[in-house]
Amino acid sequence: MNRHLMIAAAAAALTGLSAPASATLPTPSAAAATQDSQAFLFHAGAGDIFEVMTSMVIVQKSQNPQLRDFAAMLISDHTMMSNTALATAAGAGVMAPPPELSADQKAMYGRLLTASPASLDRLYLQQQVPAHQKALAMIQGYSQTGATPALRQMAAAAAPKVQAHLAQAQQMLASAR
Numbered sequence: 001m002n003r004h005l006m007i008a009a010a011a012a013a014l015t016g017l018s019a020p021a022s023a024t025l026p027t028p029s030a031a032a033a034t035q036d037s038q039a040f041l042f043h044a045g046a047g048d049i050f051e052v053m054t055s056m057v058i059v060q061k062s063q064n065p066q067l068r069d070f071a072a073m074l075i076s077d078h079t080m081m082s083n084t085a086l087a088t089a090a091g092a093g094v095m096a097p098p099p100e101l102s103a104d105q106k107a108m109y110g111r112l113l114t115a116s117p118a119s120l121d122r123l124y125l126q127q128q129v130p131a132h133q134k135a136l137a138m139i140q141g142y143s144q145t146g147a148t149p150a151l152r153q154m155a156a157a158a159a160p161k162v163q164a165h166l167a168q169a170q171q172m173l174a175s176a177r
Contacts, residue, residue, distance in 0.1 A: 036146065036147040036148075037089070037092075037094045037146065037147050037148040037151055038094065038095065038096070038097050040138070040142045040146060040151065040155075041085060041086075041089055041094070041096040041097065041099075041151070042096075042097045042099055042100075043099075043138060044081075044082075044085055044099075044135070044138065044139070045082055045085065045096065045098075045099025046099040046100060046101055046102060046105065047078075047131065047134070047135045047138075048078040048079070048081055048082040048085075048099070049082075049099055049101060050101055050105045050108075050109065050131060051074050051075075051078040051128075051131065051135075052074070052075050052078050052079060053101075053109055054071075054108070054109055054112050054124060054127060054128070055071035055072070055074040055075045055078075056071075056075060057109075057112050057113060057120075057124070058070075058071035058120070058121070058124050059071045059072055059075070061117070061120055062120060062121055062124070063117070063121075064121050066172070067121050067124070067125075067172065070168060070169075070172065071124075073165075074128075074165060077161055077165070081158050081161070084154060084158075085151070085154060088150050088151055088153075088154040089148075089151060091150060092148050092149075092150040092151060094148055094151065108127050111123065112124060112127065121176065122173070122176050125169055125172055125173040125176060126173065128165075128169040128173075129166065129169050129170055129173055132162060132165050132166035132169055133166060135162050136159065136162045136163055136166055139155045139158055139159050139162055140155075140159055142155045143155035143156035143159060
């Protein structure tokens with residue numbers, strides 16, 4: 001008798017977990033939109049992590065106070081941008097995947113860690129310029145065609161800050177030559 005009661009309870013529990021017949025399943029375009037947003041969050045998050053990690057090296061090792069200030073600003077700004085992206089994604093119902101550095105980002109970080117004091121500052125700026133160019137292109141692209149309106153708005157708001165970082169990195173690199 002207990003066995004029949006357990007089977008009935010399990011069936012009732014499963015019935016409660018299943019979607020009602022009138023529920024709509026996500027359409028393929030909704031699934032694609034979620035993947036598009038998740039890919040954006042993944043790559044933006046990885047870019048932010050790269051900016052923060054490389055900038056921490058400069059804050060600790062560079063002898064150039066202007067560059068250390070720039071790196072500290074990047075740490076602050078990219079940490080804030082990541083936090084804003086996560087909060088925006090959560091508010092829009094998009095699960096942000098945990099970001100991970102690409103193989104190229106890991107290699108660049110490794111080169112920065114082992115750079116000589118004489119080449120450290122220049123190498124950092126040589127890494128920051130293309131990293132910010134890539135980030136800016138991605139952010140601008142998502143702000144125009146991204147699938148999630150709240151994330152598009154967040155990307156549009158972040159673009160001027162990334163553009164300013166890029167301009168400052170380019171100017172500092174030109175001065176370092």
